[in-house]
Amino acid sequence: MNAQNQFPAISDKAISGQIVKTVDGREVHRFLQAKKDYTTWMKDRIAKFGFVENVDYVRVDNLSSPNSGSAKARAQVTSEYFLTIGMGKELGMVDRSAKGREIRKYFLSIEEAATAPKPLTTTETLIQMLTLQADVERRQIELERQQAENQTKFIDIEARFAQVEATKALLAKPQHCETKTEIKARINKLYGLPAWLIDEVLTSISYRPPVFSMVKNGHENAQGSHFPVYQIIDITKLFKRFVSECTPATATTSTHPSINGRFKLIRR
Numbered sequence: 001m002n003a004q005n006q007f008p009a010i011s012d013k014a015i016s017g018q019i020v021k022t023v024d025g026r027e028v029h030r031f032l033q034a035k036k037d038y039t040t041w042m043k044d045r046i047a048k049f050g051f052v053e054n055v056d057y058v059r060v061d062n063l064s065s066p067n068s069g070s071a072k073a074r075a076q077v078t079s080e081y082f083l084t085i086g087m088g089k090e091l092g093m094v095d096r097s098a099k100g101r102e103i104r105k106y107f108l109s110i111e112e113a114a115t116a117p118k119p120l121t122t123t124e125t126l127i128q129m130l131t132l133q134a135d136v137e138r139r140q141i142e143l144e145r146q147q148a149e150n151q152t153k154f155i156d157i158e159a160r161f162a163q164v165e166a167t168k169a170l171l172a173k174p175q176h177c178e179t180k181t182e183i184k185a186r187i188n189k190l191y192g193l194p195a196w197l198i199d200e201v202l203t204s205i206s207y208r209p210p211v212f213s214m215v216k217n218g219h220e221n222a223q224g225s226h227f228p229v230y231q232i233i234d235i236t237k238l239f240k241r242f243v244s245e246c247t248p249a250t251a252t253t254s255t256h257p258s259i260n261g262r263f264k265l266i267r268r
Contacts, residue, residue, distance in 0.1 A: 007031065007106050013082045015058050021114065023088045023107075025057070025081035032092070032099050042081050045091060056087040085110050170215045177212050177229035187239050192252075192266035197259065201242055202230075205258055209234035243267070 008027030012019050029038045036044065045051070053059060060080045083091070085107050092104035120128065173179065178186070180202070184195045193201075202208055212234075214226040246254040246265055254265040 005031070007103070008088070010085075010110060011082075013058055015084065016054050021085050021110065022058070022082040023085065025083050028083065028088055028091055028103065031103055032095050032097070039079065042079075045094075049090065049094060051087055057081050057083045085114075170213050171218075173215050173229050174213070176232055178232050178235065179215075179227060179229055183230065183235050187235070190268070191239065191243055192264050193239070194264055197263050198239075200259065201238065205238070205242065207238070207241065209238055 008023045008031055010021050010023055013022040014020075015022070025042050026038055029041055034041045046057075051057060058081075060082065062078050062080060063076070089104050089107035089111070092100040092102075092107065094100070095103075180199075183202070184198050187193055187198050188195070209230060211228040212231045213229055215229055217225045217227055242256065243265065246256050248254050248265075249262050252264055252266060253262040255262055
């Protein structure tokens with residue numbers, strides 16, 4: 001390729017504080033084989049197509065040395081224009097010639113090369129792989145946490161369902177169960193414990209048994225209410241353990257770690 005057909009060289013220049021790829025305007029003028037002299041041609045293009053200095057191009061003024069062979073010769077200022085790739089591409093497009101289309105494609109290839117992803121180095125590839133692996137592990141941990149949480153919720157739902165099933169209202173009290181009123185009478189007879197204490201043991205002691213079932217109140221004015229019943233064997237074990245944990249305070253009173261104050265207790 002001769003000098004006339006050689007594509008312009010690309011160089012980095014500062015425009016508005018940023019380093020961008022530029023092309024010497026003289027090289028573009030040469031490649032397009034423009035008829036006008038360079039300075040006239042460049043000023044005409046800038047004025048006609050609205051290119052903006054320090055945005056589309058940067059101008060550098062140089063002071064040329066005078067001709068030593070002429071006494072009247074003076075130093076002259078020559079302006080050099082360094083164009084952005086975008087401006088060079090547009091100049092090729094508006095030239096409307098084969099050379100214009102050729103240089104436009106050249107500038108397009110420069111832009112594509114600048115924006116194309118660069119191959120990763122070995123170190124960058126390793127870092128990317130480690131980052132990806134860490135992300136996968138993090139997602140796996142989060143998935144396992146969510147699965148465990150869902151399993152816990154499922155177990156809780158099952159337990160609640162079982163509790164609801166177990167406490168469905170019965171039409172009559174089973175023979176192996178007793179009501180709170182019956183519990184208070186029986187336990188008071190066995191140990192002399194007051195009613196308030198029996199209530200507290202049934203509701204607050206950590207090892208208290210669950211309600212066996214709910215029984216529909218059959219009285220005419222009950223309005224569909226229900227009452228709980230407990231298995232007799234569970235209540236017997238509950239208060240036997242409770243009494244064994246009591247400490248005598250006097251001949252007829254005792255204390256318990258879970259109950260505030262003294263209460264009546266008769267050991268038979």
